[in-house]
Amino acid sequence: GGGSSEANSVSYAELWDKSDSLAAYLLDNAPVGKPVVVYGHKSALMLVSFVAAIKAGLTYSPIDVAYPADRVNDILDQIGKPLVLDLSDCGFTGDEDLTAGVLPEGVVSEIAGLGGRIDPSCWIKDDTPFYLLFTSGSTGRPKGVQMPSRCADAFLRYFSRFFPLREDGVSFNRVPYTFDVSLFDLIPGLAAGYTLYALEAEEESSMKASFEALSRSDMTVWISTPSYVEMCLADPLFNAELLPKLDTFVLCGEVFRNATALKMLERFPGAKVYNTYGPTETQAVSDILIDEQMAHEISPLPVGTMNPEMKAIIRDVDSGEILGCGELGEIYLAGATVSAGYYGRPDLTERVFGEINLDGGLSARCYRTGDKGFVDEEGRLYCLGRLDFQVKINGFRVELGDVEQALTRLPAIKEAVVLPKERDGRVVHLVAHVMLEDSSLEGDLSTAIALKKQLSSIVPEYMIPKKMVFHREFPLNNNGKIDRKALA
Known part of the structure; x- marks a missing residue:
């Protein structure tokens, strides 16, 4: 729940009961087989709604209040008349005619409190998408990435190592739910019984307010982009005294610079700093512990060794041939966490998704990332940014x-x-x-x-x-x- 307000927090027992009750309602009232849109930013009721959808065997699709109305309408149009749970303070900005109905926060809260029950046989499984995330798509329309339930299971098997079972686990639920890095603590964090600690909007408004909220958090795991950490590091108060229990940083989403890593290790001498990598279309696929020696000696920093259920293949950008160790090319990712493709867009899906035969003749789903990189002698993957950030002058x-x-x-x-x-x-x-x-x-x-x-x-x-x-x-x-x- 939120940093300071008790009102915006929910216990695990409440999360379980409220999501059961809301799931029973969704099973009877949401359009069959369609994703349920959850509109909001950060609130305890959003989590209740996500869990309710997956208990009802339905996909959840978050839309952030920060999105402009035409983008919201584009997403509604692509899904095709979904039920919308409006958990915002400011009212739903989308066109209601593009929905199967909009339930305001008060109504959702009331349904969640009715005490309905749902049978576990209804829960989401196998190939039904667990979530549908619309990526920002730097050009053109947003694309909806569908992550099958079995991929979410595989991701949990891999990422739970960052969430060891402990009584006092608290993770920084900083990342908006519309961005795939938010799953880094939602899936393994909820599975391990951690407190997910988010900031209220007013606490986000200034660094001073953010730090005051963080100092009350007892946080043990930090998850964010490198840019957000750099913003915090600009203030000398961002150190182990502010967050004495913090022992793990997990960074993702951008290039992680050596200078930032060194500064973090200096400010938080007792903490482990991990660099991770994975496009929205595959979830995180690799990780590596960055120590001082590596931060001094290896530039750019590696993004790590692969999730054992995933494989990175480097291909020549022009010829498509598979390259050897140390050779720079395009990164392809294959295995257990590769998504089912883009919602309702077979044309786009075919362009970058396919099947590939791995060693031993097993077939695996494969995604062409558009990132450039290489694998070194020790099997560590490096990602050097986007191929489309290449220009001719x-x-x-x-x-x-x-x-x-x-x-x-x-x-x-x-x-x-x-x-x-x-x-x-x-x-x-x-x-x-x-x-x-x-x-x-x-x-x-x-x-x-x-x-x-x-x-x-x-x-x-x-x-x-x-x-x-x-x-x-x-x-x-x-x-x-x-x-x-x-x-x-």
Whole structure:
């Protein structure tokens, strides 16, 4: 439940009974075989609703209140008249004509308290999707990723290692439910009986309020994007004194930088820091413990060794042939947690999902990630960012991620995002958005010239951004990742 208000918390006994009662209602009243849309941000009743849907054998599909109305309507349109549980404070922004009905929070709460029961034979299983998440899709319409129930089971088998059974387990339920990283503590956290600790909206509004709530949390496991940790690390108060019980960090969703890892290990000397990787379409597939030696010696940091039920295959981007150790190509992921594809979009599904024969002749579902990476001699996977972050300037192929890596190697630069500047459909130059290590420094023309000069000693001329824009902080999107669209 929420950081400070008792009203927004629910015990495991209440979660069980309320979800049973709501499940009995959904079984009788929700459209058969259709996902149930749960509209809200973070509330105890959202969790009750998710569990109720899966107890009724129905898929849950979360929609965040932050989404604009046309995006909400697009999702409703793709699902085709779902029942909507509106758990927001501000009212449902979607078009009610696109739904099978909208139940407001008060009504959902009342149904959950009626004491109905549901038979475990109704529970979700096998190939029925456990959840349907609409990814932000940096271009075009949102795509609905369906995760079959058996994939959620496989994910639990793998990820429960971060949630050892303990009386006092508390995990940071920071990530919005519409982002797949939220499953990192929902699935194994609920299974292990942890307290899932979320911040109230007013606590999210400032770092000071967030820290006050965190200091009351008794948190043991932290789950977030690297960007969110970096934002917290900017304040010297973010350390082991603030969170004395915190012993595990699990980071996912973006490139995790060496400098960030070193800072975390310094501030939280007793904690284990894990880097993990996995697209929405597969859930997390790999993890690795980052220690000081690795953070000093290996750059970029590996994303880890694979979940034993998953396999990473690296293929040549042009020819598709399978590459050997250390060779850079496109990452394909195969095995037990690969999703069933995109809801109602067989065209898109066929493009990136397929079957593959693994050693021993077993067939496995496979997903083509669009990420570039390689596997080293020790079987550790590295992910070097998106293939579509590759641009051509004056005939040269440039990886935006490579330029970002080079910029953050300069001592004065804390964080960098590089974006292409296009004219008439062609990239004419690069723009670097930069946060300086010393926030009291003014980013001006002379700083930009000095930084470009330093950069020229480590990258070729055509990779040097023509323009530098200085920022105090970067905008983050709902998922806690750096918002490239807003920067652009």
